[in-house]
Amino acid sequence: MSQILVFNNEVAAAVEAIVDEAKPNGLFIITDTNVRREVLPSLAEQSPAVARACVIECEPGDEAKNLRTLSEIWSRLVAGGCSRSSLIINLGGGVVTDMGGFAAATFKRGVKFINIPTTLLAAVDxxxxxxxxxxxxxxxxxxxxxxxxxxxxxxxxxxxxxxxxELLSGYAEMLKHGLLDSEEAVDMLLDFPIENCDEPKELLQLLKKSVAVKQRVVEADPHEHGLRKALNLGHTMAHAMEGLALKTGSHLAHGYAVARGLVADLVLSHMKHGFPSERLHSVAAFVKSRYGAPEFTCDDYDTLIQLMRHDKKNIDPETINFTLLAAPGDIRLDSTATPQEITAALDITRDLLGC
Structure with missing residues (x-):
């Protein structure tokens, strides 16, 4: 059964409706320290369900998305008497929804959960x-x-x-969805004033269109046997960049890695499938002006390629798999690239982004 997507700025009312229908015998909120301080109090004032829930708090940031934190969440669920008839609310960014969803899915072989993303990145992805x-x-x-x-x-x-x-991190995923969709969708995103948007309803409608792209793909291929690989656009490169940042102890926001990964994948797309040069340059110019130049150098290429070999979508360790495009909306799944082609694409990407 497909998950229900509720696009509504009246969050408390939406929570009450879902909880009232689910009638759980226990209610738990998984969140991080920042969201508990900045978001949870006002939401609890408006929602009796949120106010009475058992709150499980974890540290913010991707570094906390690990086995130790997961074990602590499980322990708190045990202590709170969570059962398979309980309901878990994941309130926060992508770290919380990723880890909270995993905790819920594995505790007692599965507890129902809902997600309330508090960042644009979590909402769209x-x-x-x-x-x-x-x-x-x-x-x-x-x-x-x-x-x-x-x-x-x-x-x-x-x-x-x-x-x-944070805004730009989420917008990178929206740009990915636009590239998977159409020329018109890309133009709309490149023209939208995301950094100066003062119309929540306008952004909500744009977000709804973006999420619809992902939802169509997921419904057609829920377990990533085929079409869902399209959502990997930009991500083989991006995950390698994030892995490099973790190894060196430097900070790299996921969306910034995705934005740079998209440019690298569009370079590969141009090399292998004739993706239009003009569109490549328009996207690269947008990424350069918002996300800046990547921090890696040519000395990091071997490490990046080794990290790409660990990507879960690879067919085997010797073949690096990419989702590429012949044009916006013209998706080419299971495209492969040699280390030499990847190195060339990284060189061109660094040139386009101002290194």
């Missing part, structure tokens, strides 16, 4: 589609399961206080 998991041994999302939330409440009311980096 992590909270939707049923992918859950944690990082392991320095690799992104290495351990996880497919398990959809009962519902996802998507709202723009939490985005007003997000820093620029």
């Amino acid at each position: 992590a909270s939707v589609g049923g992918k859950t998991g944690i990082n392991f041994e320095g690799l992104k999302n290495e351990i996880g399961v497919f398990r959809e939330a009962v519902a996802v409440i998507i709202s723009t009311c939490f985005f007003g206080s997000l820093p620029r980096e």
Whole structure:
């Protein structure tokens, strides 16, 4: 059964309706320290269900998405008497929805959960589609399961206080969806004033269109046997960049890695499938002006390629698999590239982005 997507800036009312229908025998909220401080109090004032829930708090940031934190969540669920008839609310960004969803999916072989994303990145990507998991041994999302939330409440009311980096991180995933969709969708995204948007309803409608692209793909291929690989556009490169950042102890927001990964994949798309040069340059110019130049150098190429070999979508360790495009909306699944082609694409990407 497909998850219910609720696009509504009246979040408390949406929570009450879902909880009233589910009638759980226990209610738990998984969140992080920042969201508990900045979002949870006002939501609890408006929602009796939220106010009475048992709150499980974890540290913010991707570094916390690990086995230790997961074990702590399980322990708190045990202590709180969570059963298979309980309901878990994951309130937060992508780390919370990824890890909270995995905790719910594996506790007692599955507890129902809903996601309330509080960042644009989580709203457009992590909270939707049923992918859950944690990082392991320095690799992104290495351990996880497919398990959809009962519902996802998507709202723009939490985005007003997000820093620029958080907004742009989410917008990179929206740009990915636009590239998978059509020329018109890409133009709309390149022209939208995401950094100066003061119309939550306008952003909510754009977000709804973006999520619909992902939802169509997920419904056609829920467990990533075919078409869902399209959502990997930009991500083989991006996950390698994130892995490199983890190894070196540097900070790299997921969406910034995705934005740069999209440019690298469009370069490969131009090399292998004739993706239009003009569109490549328009996307690269947008990424350069918002996300800046990548931090890696040519000395990091071997490490990046080794990290790409660990991508879960590879057919075998010797073949690096990409989703590429012949044009916006013209998807080429299971495209492969040699280390030499990847090196050339990384060189061109660094040139386009101002290194």
